[in-house]
Amino acid sequence: EVQLVESGGGLVQPGGSLRLSCEASGFTFSSYWMSWVRQAPGKGLEWLANMKHDGSEIYYMSSVKGRFTISRDNAKSSLYLQMNGLRAEDTAVYYCGRLEYRSAWCQDSWGQGTLVTVSS
Amino acid sequence: DIQVTQSPSSLSASVGDRVTITCRASQIIGSSFNWYQQRPGKAPKLLIYTVSALQGGVPSRFSGSGSGTDFTLTISSLQPEDFATYYCLQTYSAPWTFGQGTKVEI
Numbered sequence: 001e002v003q004l005v006e007s008g009g010g011l012v013q014p015g016g017s018l019r020l021s022c023e024a025s026g027f028t029f030s031s032y033w034m035s036w037v038r039q040a041p042g043k044g045l046e047w048l049a050n051m052k053h054d055g056s057e058i059y060y061m062s063s064v065k066g067r068f069t070i071s072r073d074n075a076k077s078s079l080y081l082q083m084n085g086l087r088a089e090d091t092a093v094y095y096c097g098r099l100e101y102r103s104a105w106c107q108d109s110w111g112q113g114t115l116v117t118v119s120s
Numbered sequence: 121d122i123q124v125t126q127s128p129s130s131l132s133a134s135v136g137d138r139v140t141i142t143c144r145a146s147q148i149i150g151s152s153f154n155w156y157q158q159r160p161g162k163a164p165k166l167l168i169y170t171v172s173a174l175q176g177g178v179p180s181r182f183s184g185s186g187s188g189t190d191f192t193l194t195i196s197s198l199q200p201e202d203f204a205t206y207y208c209l210q211t212y213s214a215p216w217t218f219g220q221g222t223k224v225e226i
Contacts, residue, residue, distance in 0.1 A: 044218055044220050045218040047216040047218065059214035060214075060215075102169055104150065104151045104169070107209070108166050110165070111163065
């Protein structure tokens, strides 16, 4: 069974930093593209970033490019999101996801999410 | 960037109703289109991928259709567990974009 477990969320002051982790199990992590998606309280879903299985390709949403960095450690079956310069509008539940190509891309598995609150 | 417009933003329906949700992309996106269901306090769940393929374990009352820029999710006979929020997602090109969501209420 595919499992994705996020951690690292919490309360941080504006301008601060936080590193989210996503531990994967139940599949060969090193063979899959992975992603981060967030959801502000009471709002819709927002795609943030994708990373190729070997880290050689990365794509970001424009509003987080330069502030957020996606990375992975295949030996630890873990995905990370380093978030710097946090703003109030970054307050959200952050989900990691597994991507699969089935004639086109889809995100077929999601973690349970970790809440990040940016507030003074 | 590709914009995705989803409608309606909410709808009221009863058990047994046929429900249709639509998304329109700002450009042709081939088959790079998916649908998700999100129940309150839960992570989204993949329902439909590549426009019309049913994800394993998803009931056959869910179906997807469309082409080009216009896509539809249909629930043929609404069940109590289907009351949730539904999102579409284009994966044709980065940045991937979700629709705004449709809340299906009683």
